Amino acid sequence: TALRKVTAEQQTLVDDLQRLIETANAPIFGVDAKGRVTEWNSMAARLSGFSKEETMGKLLVDEFITAEYKSQVASVLARAFQGEDTA
Secondary structure, three states, rough: OOHHHHHHHHHHHHHHHHHHHHHOOOOOOOOOOOOEEEEOOOOHHHHOOOHEEEEEEEEHHHHOOHHOOOOOOOHHHHHOOOOOOOO
């Protein structure tokens, strides 16, 4: 049926995007609105020394950012959550 076709196409897209994130040559991480880690790719793990399993659900700034950068990273995240361009 058409619904099954659309569902299969959506799943293919999700799989492709997950593969792209995981195999990227750059660290990629995601956080939710509370600052908890929701994504952590293999390059982020390699560079940080923290596995995806160690980071998921934990507060990025509190647990994985060094003291000297905590306020800067927290500020960037706060602005991003407000919809501001932080690049």
